Amino acid sequence: MVGLRAAKKEATKLAIVGAALDLFELQGFEGTSIDEIVAKAGIGRSTFFRYFETKEDVVLDSRWDGARLRCMLAERPTGESPCRSVRLALEQVMEHFHVERKRMRKQVRIIKSVEALRLRHFYRVTLWERIIAEFVAARRGTHHSEDPYAMAIGIAASGAVRAAFYAWDEGRGHRALPETFRAMMDTFAAGLEKPPKL
Amino acid sequence: MVGLRAAKKEATKLAIVGAALDLFELQGFEGTSIDEIVAKAGIGRSTFFRYFETKEDVVLDSRWDGARLRCMLAERPTGESPCRSVRLALEQVMEHFHVERKRMRKQVRIIKSVEALRLRHFYRVTLWERIIAEFVAARRGTHHSEDPYAMAIGIAASGAVRAAFYAWDEGRGHRALPETFRAMMDTFAAGLEKPPKL
DNA sequence: TGCCATTTGACACCAAGTCTCGTTTTTGGA
DNA sequence: TCCAAAAACGAGACTTGGTGTCAAATGGCA
Numbered sequence: 001m002v003g004l005r006a007a008k009k010e011a012t013k014l015a016i017v018g019a020a021l022d023l024f025e026l027q028g029f030e031g032t033s034i035d036e037i038v039a040k041a042g043i044g045r046s047t048f049f050r051y052f053e054t055k056e057d058v059v060l061d062s063r064w065d066g067a068r069l070r071c072m073l074a075e076r077p078t079g080e081s082p083c084r085s086v087r088l089a090l091e092q093v094m095e096h097f098h099v100e101r102k103r104m105r106k107q108v109r110i111i112k113s114v115e116a117l118r119l120r121h122f123y124r125v126t127l128w129e130r131i132i133a134e135f136v137a138a139r140r141g142t143h144h145s146e147d148p149y150a151m152a153i154g155i156a157a158s159g160a161v162r163a164a165f166y167a168w169d170e171g172r173g174h175r176a177l178p179e180t181f182r183a184m185m186d187t188f189a190a191g192l193e194k195p196p197k198l
Numbered sequence: 199m200v201g202l203r204a205a206k207k208e209a210t211k212l213a214i215v216g217a218a219l220d221l222f223e224l225q226g227f228e229g230t231s232i233d234e235i236v237a238k239a240g241i242g243r244s245t246f247f248r249y250f251e252t253k254e255d256v257v258l259d260s261r262w263d264g265a266r267l268r269c270m271l272a273e274r275p276t277g278e279s280p281c282r283s284v285r286l287a288l289e290q291v292m293e294h295f296h297v298e299r300k301r302m303r304k305q306v307r308i309i310k311s312v313e314a315l316r317l318r319h320f321y322r323v324t325l326w327e328r329i330i331a332e333f334v335a336a337r338r339g340t341h342h343s344e345d346p347y348a349m350a351i352g353i354a355a356s357g358a359v360r361a362a363f364y365a366w367d368e369g370r371g372h373r374a375l376p377e378t379f380r381a382m383m384d385t386f387a388a389g390l391e392k393p394p395k396l
Numbered sequence: 397t398g399c400c401a402t403t404t405g406a407c408a409c410c411a412a413g414t415c416t417c418g419t420t421t422t423t424g425g426a
Numbered sequence: 427t428c429c430a431a432a433a434a435c436g437a438g439a440c441t442t443g444g445t446g447t448c449a450a451a452t453g454g455c456a
Contacts, residue, residue, distance in 0.1 A: 005402075005453055033442060044405035049444070083390055119317040122324045129357070142396065145368050148378075149393050151361045152354075152385045159327070159353030163346075170343050180346075187350040191389025192281055195347050198338065203422060203433075210434095231411060242436035247413070 082136040128158040160184035280334040326356040358382035
């Protein structure tokens with residue numbers, strides 16, 4: 001036991017998320033006020049903002065803000081080529097999301113339907129671009145803003161993640177995340193000069 | 199003359215933008231309330247919202263919301279390879295921004311300093327990814343979500359635009375936009391399999 | 397039990413954005 | 427030139443997200 005205090009905090013957080021997602025599902029994100037959420041969760045208004053900075057944060061998963069990806073990249077062996085390191089680390093991430101795909105459905109539906117959420121979501125993924133470029137540049141002994149190759153890897157890899165999510169979402173899950181991600185990375189690896197046969 | 203009405207509207211819009219940018223420069227975007235802007239512009243509060251949907255829209259240029267890019271792509275000759283069409287169309291866009299670079303400085307400084315503006319800006323550029331992919335897929339007779347090559351072109355090209363802006367901004371304009379854009383596109387064209395020599 | 401630190405909720409406050417409504421200004425036709 | 431319809435405007439009330447303060451409640455621990 002880590003103490004009654006921590007347990008209660010965890011319970012409160014779950015209560016907020018539960019109440020909020022239920023209401024969002026029922027009457028929409030923008031059609032739900034924070035007052036309604038706190039009423040349903042049985043807490044005070046101030047408490048809500050002690051757990052989440054904004055209403056958006058209830059939907060967006062704070063665990064994927066970049067630090068985690070940075071760690072995963074740092075753990076790759078230094079002998080590996082940077083491009084391969086990025087690919088393998090992100091494949092791992094995609095596998096993770098693949099396992100969680102059931103839970104992600106509801107979340108994605110809400111994110112897609114609200115502009116404010118789409119903004120934040122896109123912004124976050126675009127940040128990965130920078131993180132990856134910095135990693136590649138560091139391994140190559142360059143600086144990312146001076147190294148087109150490092151930037152290109154960052155753009156391609158984070159873009160491949162986005163594309164995989166699109167295909168997964170629009171294909172109603174028909175195509176798995178890791179699979180699409182690998183296909184995209186292969187396309188980038190081969191070069192865009194000459195289009196592949198149809 | 200297109201009528202006194204239209205002329206006055208144009209003047210009012212300019213007055214709002216002028217007053218707003220001055221105040222943003224002076225006391226920051228978030229440190230400036232809409233009431234201050236309308237007071238300085240000499241208009242009513244309601245009028246502000248008749249011209250701009252949000253405070254952010256005053257800073258962001260509504261002319262680059264995607265429709266314009268879509269037009270430029272559509273105008274490319276059909277004989278051209280899709281990849282080349284995208285490249286040439288975007289080079290044109292970069293040239294346009296290059297010419298406007300003086301005016302863009304102030305705007306970029308404000309955008310960079312405010313999270314809400316960064317969000318919207320990134321979102322907009324990421325939308326280009328989709329527009330480009332749809333164009334390439336249409337020319338190839340495929341659907342973008344089923345065509346990794348089309349998606350890859352979209353990701354690479356819009357990413358190259360972003361990268362060019364980064365380099366331009368962080369290098370204090372030392373490196374020109376069109377130049378960096380071309381370097382990025384060349385890197386993508388060659389393929390990311392084997393890194394270029396340093 | 398009793399003291400201290402943390403957590404909590406009530407409340408006041410600010411600013412963005414929406415809506416309504418009555419007034420002013422422009423337009424185009426008689 | 428005058429007038430009526432249409433368009434633009436300003437005032438102000440209202441909702442809601444987000445911040446800050448403060449006193450009360452609650453868990454941790456001796």
